Amino acid sequence: MRLEDAERVMRNLSEAFRGRYPSGYRQVGVNLGLHLTGGEPFLNPDLLLDLVRMADRLGMPSLFVETNCFWAATDESARESLNQLKEAGLHGILISVNPFILEYVPFERTLRAIRAAREIFQANLMIYQEGFLHQIERLGVRGTIRFEDYLRTAGASSMYYAELLPMGRACYELRHLFPRHPAEDFFCMSCRAELTRPWHIHVDNYCNYMTGYCGGISLGDARRMDEICSGIELDDKPILARLVSDRGIELLYRFAVEEYGYRELRKGYISKCHLCVDIRKHIVEQTDEFVELKPEGFYRNLKAEDAVS
Incomplete structure (x- = not known):
């Protein structure tokens, strides 16, 4: 910056x-x-x-x-x-x-x-x-x-x-400390509360505006913070649109499976954040079309796990 x-x-x-x-x-x-x-x-x-x-x-x-x-x-x-x-x-x-x-x-x-x-x-x-x-x-x-x-x-x-928040890099580096669950256990969940919280936000070195601790999800350019705070247009942010919907995790999962060939991790997930970030990592490896998935380096430095064959 x-x-x-x-x-x-x-x-x-x-x-x-x-x-x-x-x-x-x-x-x-x-x-x-x-x-x-x-x-x-x-x-x-x-x-x-x-x-x-x-x-x-x-x-x-x-x-x-x-x-x-x-x-x-x-x-x-x-x-x-x-x-x-x-x-x-x-x-x-x-x-x-x-x-x-x-x-x-x-x-x-x-x-x-x-x-x-x-x-x-x-x-x-x-x-x-x-x-x-x-x-x-x-x-x-x-x-x-x-x-x-x-x-x-x-x-x-x-x-x-x-x-110890089971999200981001901790999902991969410290997964042995938590019990695992199949993806469907998190399908009923949404990320609306985390992504719309009005307090404790972060701005990274690339001027990405991130709410809470949701690394790798940018709500926009913090240099134009007034635009973000006045409301975000979701038409060009389909990942974000799914995550803030009811049953947002399921919507993101099915989108990734159908459009990008995502496969569930063999050993399961420690949290909804683990499932979410693993899906996003997979999508970023396939395409750079989603403006809300930033910075790219965040995903590049996450360790991969074996998926269900």
Whole structure:
């Protein structure tokens, strides 16, 4: 995303926020204001600084960044990074702590970032999830640990309180953690609620407007957010039209089977989202005609499973 595109998106958001937040609102929360996330925002620290300055200039409320803390190599560098962001206008920070990040980010870096953030942002530090923070501390983990080893050490019950959403890449990478169901078990379901929710939306690096966590489904170009919010024409978005219909999952499934030769997965699905994303992945592999199935790279990086022969 170019900076000029980011500014167009932020201007649209600032208009939407106006009147909903008092001027200078700095309290942070996962469903408040604007959060900069990813991926990992600190992979491009210069861009992150530019975006924070831009958001501050536009008066964005509840401005915070989400991070996995890979960058917190030393106490000094951690404090320096966070101080720069605070001076640029950042209100707070959300630090992600869970066994999946622990596979790649040494726990010492997470603790270091938490210490620095408490010092710099004080009450505007959020830890997501604190339960995992305490669990990992009790286990005495040092460095990194493979997720499978974590489960063996902590036990499957350690994941009981995890907000693990069975959608997107998790459907493939973590499918062994969930029971499976045949496709028809989800035929009565629709995605209308998820796709029309008016809160906690995301804008990706390609300016796609996505509601909630429905990765790979674009409601339109966030640079023209007013058009999206005034109503979406579904005639040229047949995938979206089916998903928001009653029994939308069944409609999408039958469309994919009849038009694109989709075959049900042999082992079944862990959720309606698993069935939906697997169908969409199959369709994207056949054609690029559906404007709502973006970005293409989202589907390219999903792992395939064996279908029923």
